[in-house]
Amino acid sequence: MSFPYLSTIIFLPVIGAIIIALLPGANPRRMKLTAAVFTAVSFVLSLVVFFTFDRGLAGPQFVERASWIPSINVQYLMGVDGLSLPLMVLTTLLGLVAVFVSWNINLRVKEYFAWLLLLETGILGVFCSLDLILFFIFWEVELIPMYMLISIWGSGRKEYSALKFVLYTLVGSAMMLTGILLLYFQAGTFDMVVLAGMGLDSVLTSLMASAIFFLIFIGYAVKLPVFPFHTWLPDAHTDAPTAVSVILAGVLLKMGGYGMIRVLLGIFPGTARDYAPIIVALAVIGVLYGAAATLRQTDLKRLIAYSSVSHMGFVLLGIFALSQVSVTGAVLQMVSHGLITGLLFAMVGLVYEKTHERSIPKLGGLARQMPVIVVVFSVAGFAALGLPSTSGFAAEFLVFLGSFSSTMVAGIQVYTILAILGVVLGAGYILWMLKRVFYGPPKEQYDGVPDADRREKIYTFALVALIMLIGIYPAVLTDIIKTGVAPLLAALGL
């Protein structure tokens, strides 16, 4: 058996967390370095997996299988395919970035990094699991670290936001668990790959298939989030500490999208086609409502948070438009949004750290005082609104092209056009925000605020480079994504 890459990548952060928790003394620098080392090694290993992944093969690779709970047929089953590989690399990357973003934490440093690394393990496990119960376990593992991170190191109404996040997610997960158990007793296995090949749509009654579909859908709908289950998002994103917002917006939301493609499209393609019109409608509402709400925000962080609702609407549209190109675009949008919004939240964190101000009316004209931050923030903003040569454009273009030409959903062209309006609104709020915060006459109270230091420049430039790379040459990702998505959509006859 070859080296278990996936298990190592997944469990290295939690081992790091335990080591940090057990480290004697209270030297913050040592803890931060330990965290950085463990996340860096995970990231490097995930890159190894990424580059040695065979793009010609369909089906999961780097599979690790062991029998775990035989009496209910649960296995320890890990594997990545074209769908989960980019998301896994995104997670390890943003995990490393989050450690760097948190470098200036000085309150209860030990616990902070322990929870942060435990969180990373949970998310990595979700993307790599191929067994439904294992998937669910990792899905739940991230709850407590998120609760702790938001309620201890957050700001504003942190305890309220943390509890809201946990309760919302728990309700969604509760429904998902019921659906998963129902599925097991109809199909006899928890193995996602086997389930996808079973053609359950034709075997189960339409009532049973719809019931399972909706129970599991609610779990993912809370996570993505889908309008109207999105109300936890602005609070949680705004009140979380910067690094947690980066991970929350960058990767946690993608667990929902990933689950929808892997479980709902993979196992119930026919049911997905039946309900696609409703879900696509919800997606478009999410895009437009999210964008409209974003225009009204006066808190910089809350603005970026609401924009996530809008961008995730594009993901949902791409998934349930049910065409190869649109689902590929949705996955690319997930990765791209992870990078872009991760960068945006990191920048908001930097602006707040330097100026101690997040309220847009109070900020202004910062381009004179912090040029580097302004340039990076502007690039991130342009990527968010979908400027060509950024990954945002590549992703959104694929989604719109794919959904416009989709043959699976009636009237989807109308929905696509409405969603494109969301891009216009997006341009509105991004450009307006940039103008109000950075451009315009400088204000004296910000004279002498520091610009980004070397560490901050490193991770922000790296993210910008990646966004540009994917924007100019999206094939670096879409080739891999296609190999993963094609088998899942094959059942729809595509």
Add this chain to the structure above:
Amino acid sequence: MNLYLLAPEISLCALAVVVILLDLFVGRKWIVGAVSIAGLVVPAVFSVLLWGSNQTAFGGALVIDQFAVFFKLLFVAIAALVLLSSTDYARRFDAFRGEYYALLLLATTGMMLLASTRELISIYVALELTGISLYVLAGFLKDSKSSEAGLKYLLLGAVASAVLLYGIALVFGLTGTTDLGEIATAISAGGIMRSPALLMGIVLLVAGFGFKIAAVPFQMWVPDVYEGAPTPVTAYLSVASKAAGFAVILRVFYEALGPASVDWSTIFAVLAAITMTVGNVVAIAQHNIKRMLGYSSIAQAGYLMVGLAAVTSTGSSAVVFFLGCYALTNLGAFIAIIAISDKIDSDEIADYSGMIRRAPMLALALALCLISLTGIPPTAGFMAKIYIFSAGVNSGLLWLVIIAVINSVISAVYYLRVVKVIFLGKPVSEERVSSPRSLQTALSLACLGVLLLGVYPWLLLRVAETAASVLPTLVP
């Protein structure tokens, strides 16, 4: 008459007597505690030796099968953990320390008998032995709250026993026998299945046993008794008494009332739904941690009853597995509370504020056990819930499982509130909270079990399935 089959109970009784005598003669009281804990090895060894031997004695009244041996070992383990953690707390009992240990051991004896008997009158006698020991233990602190707890428990327990006896009498009257197996034959043969008297008997039995497991609407004693009793006794009550109650319910309902399973499975399903909801919703309003855990244990009884309502073999093994996991988790939580409340002299949740600074290991252990009670992985509580919910889904009780998962979410509100107070709150004072070695050992064992079962559940699952396989299969 093979007395060797009774060896665990006899040795435990003898141990209780030895402890009382030792207390009379020995000046250094820690010896009494040490002897009682060390002495538990003897019944444990006897129980292990009895594993695998399927025998009956006393005309079928006593039966030694895997089910009985599993529960014997479970009760001994619970008693060991409780005794280990209460050696320091026992200083509050002044001159009555020996009696405290002895009564706990006698209660354990009663419970061991309860799991090993197949005959209704023996069940009643064993129930009384356990009950009387526990009534006294509840009032052991002799302050007003404890005395109220003891008296309440006694009175309500007496009523429940009377109701139970009435149910036993009705069943005996209908079937002419008190042996569980013969009752089942009589019910399926004699055409009395639809008789209202049998239904009445079932209802009364459910009521009598329901008191023991704290099911709604027989749960009124729980909050006051849990709050007033000495904390180790509360711990013992919440875990062992509940396990014993479910063990005897599994025996009686599967072996004796099996043919009438359609009737009582519906009763248990409805009771389960009501119990969970009442337990979880009222727990949210509590500010005393022992009372809150009392309501939480009512809710956990609700989850367990889901397994009862699923009248399959998966259901019964799920109940047994859940009992094992629940025992470890709840004991862990209570042991941490014993340590903390003893030192800060308060049971209010608000006084636990910032405990992570004052007693990091204790606070982490308490948080872990609360997270396990909520059912968040990777803990034993999560595995137990998955197993019992899957048993529920498998037997067509989808509505009940949906109510149960929603209840798990509701329970997160009050469990996580305590976790929040521990981690986020400002400490009331900066004093460190220390705890004796014996308690730390007990707590580590419990937490280790919680984490281990969360990752390797088949360690206990295999044993639980073997134990439950003894019960007759009602629905294939």
